[in-house]
Amino acid sequence: MARDSRLGTTRTDHSLGRWIGSVPSIVASIVAMFANGPSIRLLPRLDDDNRFFWTGGKDGVLRFLKCGSCHQLVHPPVPVCPACLGRDLAPEAVSGRGRVHTYTVNHQQWIPGSEPYVIGLVEIVEQPDVRLTTNLVDCESEEGLIGSDVEVTFEQHDEVFLPLFRSVDSSKENNS
Amino acid sequence: MSAGPPLERQAAITGIGQSDVGRRLGRTDIDLTIDACLDAIADAGLTREDIDGLATYPGAGTGMAGFSGPGTPEVQDALRLKLNWHDGGAEGPAQMKAVIAACFAIAVGAARHVLVYRTVTESTAQGEGGRQGIGGSGDGGSGSVPRFSGFLQWTLPFGAVSAANWIALVGQRRVHEFGLTREQLAHVALNGRRNAALNPKAVYRQPMDLDDYLAARMISSPLCLFDCDAPCDGSTALVVSHVDYAADAPHPACHVNAVGTALRGRPSWDQFDDMTTMAARDASASMWERTDLVPSDVDIAQLYDGFSLLTLVWLEALGFCGRGESGAFVDGGSRIALDGQLPLNTAGGQLSAGRLHGFGLLHEACVQLRGDGGERQVPGRHEVAVVANGGGPIAGSLLLTRGSG
Ligand SMILES: [Zn+2]
Numbered sequence: 308m309a310r311d312s313r314l315g316t317t318r319t320d321h322s323l324g325r326w327i328g329s330v331p332s333i334v335a336s337i338v339a340m341f342a343n344g345p346s347i348r349l350l351p352r353l354d355d356d357n358r359f360f361w362t363g364g365k366d367g368v369l370r371f372l373k374c375g376s377c378h379q380l381v382h383p384p385v386p387v388c389p390a391c392l393g394r395d396l397a398p399e400a401v402s403g404r405g406r407v408h409t410y411t412v413n414h415q416q417w418i419p420g421s422e423p424y425v426i427g428l429v430e431i432v433e434q435p436d437v438r439l440t441t442n443l444v445d446c447e448s449e450e451g452l453i454g455s456d457v458e459v460t461f462e463q464h465d466e467v468f469l470p471l472f473r474s475v476d477s478s479k480e481n482n483s
Numbered sequence: 484m485s486a487g488p489p490l491e492r493q494a495a496i497t498g499i500g501q502s503d504v505g506r507r508l509g510r511t512d513i514d515l516t517i518d519a520c521l522d523a524i525a526d527a528g529l530t531r532e533d534i535d536g537l538a539t540y541p542g543a544g545t546g547m548a549g550f551s552g553p554g555t556p557e558v559q560d561a562l563r564l565k566l567n568w569h570d571g572g573a574e575g576p577a578q579m580k581a582v583i584a585a586c587f588a589i590a591v592g593a594a595r596h597v598l599v600y601r602t603v604t605e606s607t608a609q610g611e612g613g614r615q616g617i618g619g620s621g622d623g624g625s626g627s628v629p630r631f632s633g634f635l636q637w638t639l640p641f642g643a644v645s646a647a648n649w650i651a652l653v654g655q656r657r658v659h660e661f662g663l664t665r666e667q668l669a670h671v672a673l674n675g676r677r678n679a680a681l682n683p684k685a686v687y688r689q690p691m692d693l694d695d696y697l698a699a700r701m702i703s704s705p706l707c708l709f710d711c712d713a714p715c716d717g718s719t720a721l722v723v724s725h726v727d728y729a730a731d732a733p734h735p736a737c738h739v740n741a742v743g744t745a746l747r748g749r750p751s752w753d754q755f756d757d758m759t760t761m762a763a764r765d766a767s768a769s770m771w772e773r774t775d776l777v778p779s780d781v782d783i784a785q786l787y788d789g790f791s792l793l794t795l796v797w798l799e800a801l802g803f804c805g806r807g808e809s810g811a812f813v814d815g816g817s818r819i820a821l822d823g824q825l826p827l828n829t830a831g832g833q834l835s836a837g838r839l840h841g842f843g844l845l846h847e848a849c850v851q852l853r854g855d856g857g858e859r860q861v862p863g864r865h866e867v868a869v870v871a872n873g874g875g876p877i878a879g880s881l882l883l884t885r886g887s888g
Binding site: 441 | 628641643647655659701702756758
């Protein structure tokens with residue numbers, strides 16, 4: 308597995324099994340207190356409504372449906388804007404920045420072989436009422452997680468790019 | 484509210500019944516269901532010829548093995564019922580949906596005596612394997628592994644596979660926003676265990692103290708093992724009758740005063756506007772909008788405890804304390820004890836008596852209103868009870884009052 312930091316993408320070698328998925332926790336590049344997710348990734352079934360979302364990571368970009376009339380982000384994807392009932396919706400890139408609304412550390416072996424991992428609920432900065440259930444990766448501590456700033460990083464499984472989130476390194480931000 | 488009393492007051496619970504309840508009983512769901520149904524019909528002073536309506540939640544073939552119980556066709560045919568109205572299905576105001584639908588059927592004259600039941604055989608189905616995640620069924624992926632559509636596609640890839648995870652997210656938000664502690668949350672479980680000791684049918688009756696609770700393994704923080712209910716086998720049934728029959732029933736009827744059915748926020752585990760409460764807020768609000776009774780009139784509360792945290796959510800949603808105050812409300816356990824200000828989950832709840840999936844709580848509300856609680860009977864006044872079921876985007880409630888009789 309190699310991380311392409313430019314794209315914020317974590318790629319996984321699938322040669323060991325078609326559906327076993329990644330074991331990103333074992334080879335995480337920094338010492339993390341928790342695994343980056345379950346031992347096996349159960350994956351979405353792609354269709355014409357959700358494909359743009361689940362494959363956006365190919366370009367390193369998180370996308371949501373956006374209303375062409377009132378500019379609301381609409382999630383999960385539906386063919387109508389719930390705000391203005393407009394029907395002109397199209398995928399639109401967002402910054403990939405978010406804020407942790409809440410989280411839980413999962414310990415139960417729902418998926419055998421999993422080490423404790425952090426499930427996060429992340430608000431998208433462009434529209435905080437749009438949230439993603441996700442994993443908080445490279446997580447070193449539970450301290451101060453809620454309300455902290457995060458950014459998307461993708462983990463590839465076949466054609467699916469799962470949007471995961473990691474803490475924004477504020478010192479790096481200040482230097483850039 | 485429109486003019487006149489709400490139509491659910493045309494309905495009253497006149498009979499209650501319950502099969503054996505336990506771990507791995509090894510009996511079929513229809514077998515247990517027949518026990519409960521015949522028990523309820525007799526308790527109502529009726530025969531099967533009187534039953535003209537039948538309802539269940541969630542209907543056959545829903546969810547994991549052992550979850551749904553038999554559907555209405557199977558029960559109708561087994562008892563050769565001649566029905567004017569029948570209903571089964573999972574969408575609606577939680578498990579109470581079946582009871583609420585029966586009330587409405589009676590109110591519009593579609594039926595006079597509706598048999599309502601809920602059966603689980605999750606303990607036998609799960610065997611020794613313990614609690615399962617929500618697997619659901621997916622398809623269309625490469626290879627032999629299923630892929631997932633609908634809501635599950637947004638959670639399963641991230642290992643958020645169980646309601647325990649989804650509710651833990653609510654719990655951790657409450658820790659952050661309200662300062663909820665594990666020591667406070669523990670009292671929902673400890674109260675249940677204390678009451679279960681007085682319930683011969685409860686599946687967990689051995690004493691448990693705060694140290695036992697705090698030492699339990701974590702499931703999904705802040706929820707530990709004792710915050711999760713106990714899968715069991717059992718069937719609960721009741722007869723909902725037209726209120727005209729209440730005075731003729733052998734036992735005091737439990738009158739339906741108001742139902743709570745609303746869902747005004749988004750019907751979603753992770754997109755709801757307030758992640759500290761969810762649908763319980765809306766169902767509760769709609770229930771109080773339909774009655775002149777107020778929270779301080781309630782003598783007994785049977786509040787859903789599929790996870791202990793949900794009981795806290797319901798306590799606030801129903802107005803027994805302010806938003807964020809439920810941790811302090813249950814702290815120490817005295818307020819919610821049998822002799823407390825608001826006796827709660829008096830048969831042990833699902834955490835200790837077993838996961839009869841809402842209907843155990845409803846059954847116990849009726850037992851208490853009748854004054855038949857025996858050792859665990861709430862002392863003093865027992866005129867008004869509230870039953871609330873569900874978690875996340877699923878919620879329904881019932882306000883019951885004791886009839887003279
Ligand atoms: Zn719009």
